[in-house]
Amino acid sequence: xxxxxxAARVRGLGxxxxxxxxxxxxxxxxxxxxxxxxxLAGPQGLLDEVAAAVLAGRNQYPPAHGFPALRExxxxxRLQRHGVAYDPQDEVLVxxxxxEAIAAALLALCDPGDEVLAFDPCYDAYPAVVRxxxxxxxxxxxxxxxxxFVLDADALRAAVTPRTRVLVLNSPHNPTxxxxxxxxxxxxxxxxxxxxxxxxxxxxYEHLVYDEALGHRTIAALPDMRERxxxxxxxxKTFNVTGWKVGWVCGPAPLVAAVAAAKQFLxxxxxTPYQEAxxxxxxxxxxxxxxxxxTLRRNRDLLSEGLERAGLRPYRAxxxxxxxxxxxxWGHSDGVRFCRELPSRAGVVAIPTSAFYxxxxxxxxxxxxxxxxxxxxxxxxxxxLVRAV
Numbered sequence: 001x002x003x004x005x006x007a008a009r010v011r012g013l014g015x016x017x018x019x020x021x022x023x024x025x026x027x028x029x030x031x032x033x034x035x036x037x038x039x040l041a042g043p044q045g046l047l048d049e050v051a052a053a054v055l056a057g058r059n060q061y062p063p064a065h066g067f068p069a070l071r072e073x074x075x076x077x078r079l080q081r082h083g084v085a086y087d088p089q090d091e092v093l094v095x096x097x098x099x100e101a102i103a104a105a106l107l108a109l110c111d112p113g114d115e116v117l118a119f120d121p122c123y124d125a126y127p128a129v130v131r132x133x134x135x136x137x138x139x140x141x142x143x144x145x146x147x148x149f150v151l152d153a154d155a156l157r158a159a160v161t162p163r164t165r166v167l168v169l170n171s172p173h174n175p176t177x178x179x180x181x182x183x184x185x186x187x188x189x190x191x192x193x194x195x196x197x198x199x200x201x202x203x204x205y206e207h208l209v210y211d212e213a214l215g216h217r218t219i220a221a222l223p224d225m226r227e228r229x230x231x232x233x234x235x236x237k238t239f240n241v242t243g244w245k246v247g248w249v250c251g252p253a254p255l256v257a258a259v260a261a262a263k264q265f266l267x268x269x270x271x272t273p274y275q276e277a278x279x280x281x282x283x284x285x286x287x288x289x290x291x292x293x294x295t296l297r298r299n300r301d302l303l304s305e306g307l308e309r310a311g312l313r314p315y316r317a318x319x320x321x322x323x324x325x326x327x328x329x330w331g332h333s334d335g336v337r338f339c340r341e342l343p344s345r346a347g348v349v350a351i352p353t354s355a356f357y358x359x360x361x362x363x364x365x366x367x368x369x370x371x372x373x374x375x376x377x378x379x380x381x382x383x384x385l386v387r388a389v
Contacts, residue, residue: 009131009132009134013128016124016355017336017339017351017352017355018034018035018124018351018355020340021034021035021339021349021350021351022034022035022349024340024343024349025343025349028343028344028347028349029347030342030343030346030347030348030349031347031348031349031377031380031381031384032349033303033348033349033350033369033370033371033373033377033378033381034339034349034350034351034370035351035370036174036242036320036321036322036370036372037242037370037372038240038242038321038372038373039372039373039374039377040240040292040295040372040373040374041240042239042240042241043239043281043288045281046239046241046277046278046281049276049277049280049281050244050273050274050277053272053273053276053277054273058272058273058276059272059273060272061268061269061272062094062269062270062271062272062275063269064260064264064268064269065092065093065094065260066092066093066094066095066248066269066275067094067272067275067276067279068088069275069276069279069280070094070246070248070275070276070278070279070282071088071089071092071093071094071248072088072279073278073279073280073282073283074086074088074092074094074248074250074282075087075088075091075092075250076282076283077282077283077285078218078231078250081206081216082217082218082220082221083221084218084220084221084226084231084250086250086251087253090253090256090257091250091251091252091253091256092248092249092250092256093248093249093256093259093260093263094246094247094248094269094271094275095246095247095248095249095263095267096245096246096247096266096267096270096271097234097236097245097246097247098202098204098232098233098234098236098247099125099247100245100247100263100266100267101232101234101247101248101249101259101263102125102126102129102168102200102202102232103125103129103132103262103266104249104259104260104262104263104266105200105230105232105249105259105262106126106129106130106132106133106135106166106168106200107129107132107133107262108255108258108259108261108262109165109166109198109200109255109258110130110133110134110135110165110166111133111134111135111165112133112134112135113134113135113136113163114133114134114135114136114163114164114165114166115135115136115137115138115161115163115164115165116130116135116136116137116138116164116165116166116167116168117137117138117140117156117159117160117164117166117167117168117197118137118138118139118140118167118168118170118358119139119140119141119142119151119168119169119170119173120139120140120141120142120356120357120358120359120362121139121142121175121176121353121356121357121358121362122139122168122170122174122356122357122358123170123174123175123202123356124355124356126168127358135165136163137358138159138164138358139357139358139359139362140152140155140156140159141155141359141362142173142176142178143155147313147314147315147316148178148315148316149173149176149178149315150178150184151180151184151187151188153184153187153191156187156188156191157191160191160195160197164195164197165197165198166197166198166199166200167188167191167192167197167198167199167200168199168200168201168202169188169199169200169201169202169219170201170202170203171185171201171203171216171217171219172203172205172206172208172209172216172318172319172320173205173319173320174204174205174320174321174322174356175322175324175351175353175356175368176315176317176322176324177315177316177317177318177319177320177322177323177324178318178319179209179211179214179216179318179319180217181214182217185217185219185222186222188219189219189222189223189224189225192225192228193224193225193228196228197228198228198229198230198255199219199220199225199228199229199230200229200230200232201218201219201220201229201230201231201232202232203216203218203231203232203233204232204233204234204236204237204238204247205237205319205320205321206218206233206238207237207238207285207289207292207293208237208238208289208292208293208296208319208320208321209293209318209319210293210296210297210300210317210318210319211318214318214319216319218231220250220251226251226252227252228252229251230249230250230251230255230256230259231249231250231251232247232248232249233247233248234246234247234248235247235274235278235281235282237320237321238285238288238289238292239278239281239285239288240292241274244271244274245270245271246271246274246275246278295375296321296371296372298375299371299372299373299375299378300317300323300371302371302375302378302379302382303323303369303371303378303381303382304317304323305382306378306381306382306383306385306386307323307325307369307382307385309382309386310382310385310386310388310389311329311330311389312325312326312327312329312330312367312385313325313326313329315366321370321371321372322368322369322370322371323368323369323371324353324366324367324368324369325350325366325367325368325369326365326366327365327366327367328365330389332365333364333365334364334365335352335353335354335364335365335366335367336352336354336364338350338352338367339351339352339367345388346384346385346387346388347381347384347388348369348381348384348385350367350368350369351367351368352364352366352367352368353366353367353368354366356368369381
């Protein structure tokens with residue numbers, strides 16, 4: 001077909017830098033601190049339950065909205081943890097991971113010509129899905145404050161136009177590890193109320209906040225925000241089972257119904273044995289997550305201290321899987337080139353943060369390293385980076 005061309009919505013969405021860096025890790029044998037793929041095991045009891053369910057034949061379609069037991073467990077979890085009540089019947093929807101939930105939400109809420117706000121840098125699925133919906137993603141820059149990222153309230157207000165319909169909030173934040181403070185959430189909520197914006201909040205790292213004083217807050221708990229907010233989370237990051245792809249959406253019934261209308265024509269439904277096991281595991285998540293946080297906090301500190309010893313200035317990571325580093329001390333200002341050369345120079349793979357920015361004028365000197373690995377992997381990477389100085 002000589003005249004074949006891909007649709008405009010996918011044009012330019014070729015092989016990602018993530019695929020390139022993963023292949024570099026494979027071909028060079030470098031320690032892969034690129035993608036956020038955990039090397040840590042999930043809870044043994046949970047794994048055993050899934051194996052038993054598969055062998056027992058629980059392998060057919062689940063209900064389209066998810067198993068009732070899992071929807072009930074999610075609603076109970078949100079109420080206990082955040083004090084926000086959801087009816088599991090029509091205000092909770094199970095999805096094929098958080099990414100599908102985000103996709104279905106934005107497809108359900110956006111029309112061509114609409115604008116969507118997201119804090120920049122942002123998870124790379126956001127701009128792709130907004131593009132699929134025919135809308136435009138507007139990056140609201142997070143400001144650098146020393147070794148931290150903070151809300152720029154003036155930039156947020158300046159980004160709102162009459163075409164703005166949705167704000168995507170990600171806290172805890174990927175790729176920076178930022179947790180939005182109570183004051184920052186209040187400022188975001190005020191803008192959303194003033195301009196009648198719907199919020200899609202991505203909270204997949206909700207159990208991986210390392211500063212107990214910060215904790216995790218949901219914007220849906222703020223005054224007059226529940227009825228305009230879709231809360232998205234998942235099991236993958238919490239239980240080290242990212243390949244299971246079980247997520248969920250909570251929100252007011254009309255918004256959840258709109259998401260379900262889009263979702264039914266994406267995957268319809270999936271994950272039968274996983275859903276059944278997770279329904280039971282979610283009730284005991286706090287004890288499990290406390291132990292996981294201790295492990296990941298040690299890894300974060302080991303990586304941050306190692307980056308500092310190697311002269312790559314680390315940024316504060318209060319949550320999640322990743323540490324940002326400033327590479328300019330190594331004579332680089334181009335993160336893509338740095339990451340392409342790093343496997344041969346140091347035997348380590350990282351991801352250029354430019355892959356997460358929407359704005360063309362964003363900084364290019366930041367690189368993301370992951371620490372959701374075995375301690376030996378992080379230690380090995382740190383020693384290699386220090387030797388490469």
